[in-house]
Amino acid sequence: MKAAVLRDVPGELTIEDVELAEPGPGEVLLKTAAAGLCHSDLHFMEGKFPTPTPAVLGHESAGVVEAVGPGVTYVQPGDHVITCLSVYCGNCEPCLTGHLSVCANKAETARGDDEAPRISQNGERIDQFLHMSSFGEHMLVHEHGVVKIRKDMPLDRAALIGCGVTTGLGAVFNTARVEVGSTVAVLGAGGIGLNAIQGARIAGARRIIAIDMVDTKLDIAKEFGATDVINASEDPVAQVHGLLGGGVDYSFECIGMKQTAEQSFNMLGQRGTATVVGMIPMGVNIELHGIMLMVQESKIQGSNMGSNRFRVDMPRYIDLYMQGRLKLDELVSARITLEEINAGFDAMKTGEVARSVIVFDD
């Protein structure tokens, strides 16, 4: 099959012919239908986080089941599925208490690295990124890494639910549990931030403040439910306090930077909760005013992919979309071919696009 391979970090992707293994126990072979380009992929390409090479990146996808390995009963050929990197074992303490996104046995469940390579080229191992590798015509995924979905759901928009949509919505619904009538600030109006914004709208927040450096993104944020927008080129903490006469109940950091993480804490009001959704680079500390914690009972927490229970959450999100209550069409800024993938990442760097989605041939 054809796949986009990352050979050097930092580096671009090359379209190459690679081989996929047969589905083993618990595995599902998918024909990839669509795969979103996510900022996290770009972070790995740029070397902000370490990853083995050569590798096939991609982790936000939907597809159709072609075959299943021994023991798989959850899906059968022809089923439509969304993939999710929050593969779970179902047996550990986090899983058994409903916190599957922080499953303690994720790596073992998703097949260990000591096994035969899932992807290879002339006998050379190619890393299966996050046990998924969506930037290829086919995928091999553990059955605990897919959720079956209704067949009337368009697969290109379903793909987005696999990572960005679930991360943004889940941070609001599952991690922070935003309440009706509360005030919310979202730092970063990209793929994750727009979903935090529409999550806050769906959850009934009364003020939803979108914060970004790019005015065109703030315009899109309004369409997704922001009641107020702030250009962060001037101190966003002061601007939030100016708008509300105080801090917010909930803030969501959807960028992954020290500065914005600290701002998300500093813009809280009494008993406010900051939720860090972005991936802060390894080794970067964030600094908090200690006394603020105690005096106003501020809180800061992380959200691992929206604290998802994706087999429960994703079908719900699809129903909301089909009812017109969740915006997905507007998230797709471009439909591209696998061959256009590097141009897609270049467009992401300009900050002008919500999301490019690779659509594979039928």
Next chain:
Amino acid sequence: MKAAVLRDVPGELTIEDVELAEPGPGEVLLKTAAAGLCHSDLHFMEGKFPTPTPAVLGHESAGVVEAVGPGVTYVQPGDHVITCLSVYCGNCEPCLTGHLSVCANKAETARGDDEAPRISQNGERIDQFLHMSSFGEHMLVHEHGVVKIRKDMPLDRAALIGCGVTTGLGAVFNTARVEVGSTVAVLGAGGIGLNAIQGARIAGARRIIAIDMVDTKLDIAKEFGATDVINASEDPVAQVHGLLGGGVDYSFECIGMKQTAEQSFNMLGQRGTATVVGMIPMGVNIELHGIMLMVQESKIQGSNMGSNRFRVDMPRYIDLYMQGRLKLDELVSARITLEEINAGFDAMKTGEVARSVIVFDD
């Protein structure tokens, strides 16, 4: 009346004759029965936090109502009460949602500084510390700063509930909401920490790790319910991980230092919650590994006096004490007179005492 007056910061207290105003609208005149010496008083004496001088310190007390001002209906002369600095208005958003310790109108409720001085000496204003000033023979407190208690409760032990006990227990019960079977670490086995420890015991935590530099405090911690103790002279984060094979579900920072606040975060396991109970000095930042927030969904929050609803909480704690389930007798390391107050604070500095309590003459 006699009171202990702070004239210089840093400085000791002097016993002087001062005058108390008549109870105004909403105020209650108390005969002070007992007042605990709290580390926070010492912090103010040492200048770690700013406070106006001259002032009468003290904020952990119990007494008997002698008179009430206009409009007071909650208590009448002869009632036994505990004072609490978490005075609340009862009308603001935090109050109306059950979060009275972060009442938005605390200062106004407790009488503004522009009014006639509640304490004076030959016409000179003396600051009423935290609108309370327990280190005097009488006190003038807003009725929303007292809770009526059963008369069979000894007032010297009741006094401790006014601050340290409620702060430690409330952090466990109200702020963190520790669950049965969870694992808990408490940093600092002083007046607050011992109560966090016994709170964790009452809440059914299965492992309760007390952490301190002083072995004699750790011995006391065991009596209060610690299942394990760690001397923090060697890296307590590594020791906690060694003991449990992982991090804790809940940690409580009961000291108020940058280092221990950071340790409380670093010793968390997946989805763990650090609760900062100690008063981190103004201007001191605490630094967190950003990626830990997201990867393991760690959380850090502050607790303002145990997130108390003290009129609800304190009578409950008294019942637990009367049933033998809450330790208070063991918290009183010395009963002293008002004249012995400086010696009491000196003893606190050595780290050898749980709590000195001033007992006033009948």
